[in-house]
Amino acid sequence: MTELSVFATIRPKPEHKSDALAAIEGILSATRAEPGCHRFELNVGVEDTGALYLVEHWADDAALDAHYDMDYIKRVFAAYEDWLAEPVEIVRMRRHA
Known part of the structure; x- marks a missing residue:
């Protein structure tokens, strides 16, 4: 299989932007340490x-x-149910050339 790239857009409600930002910052290290994570x-x-x-x-x-x-x-993701103004937009991509 080939490498998978993902671009995710997360739009929190204004009152939950700091919550969403802190939650993502809190998973950066653990995610980067996952065996299949390249970036x-x-x-x-x-x-x-x-x-x-x-x-x-990935x-x-x-x-x-x-x-x-x-x-x-x-x-x-469970917290996002309350925090986000709309669902996360996820674009999965593969390098073309």
Whole structure:
């Protein structure tokens, strides 16, 4: 299998932006230590729209599935149910050339 790239856009409600940001910051080290994680990067927009962005590179689909199955990720996703203005937008990509 080939490497999988993910671009995630997270749009928290304004009153929960700091909660969402802290939650993601809290999983950075553990996620980066996962065997299939090649890159896991948190970004904020230059124009502060309130959105958070994750740029991720995984060894393959199985590595990303294993990531989503981690208890600490499940806790963040559960919190997102209250914190987010809309569902996380996830774009899965593979390098073309």
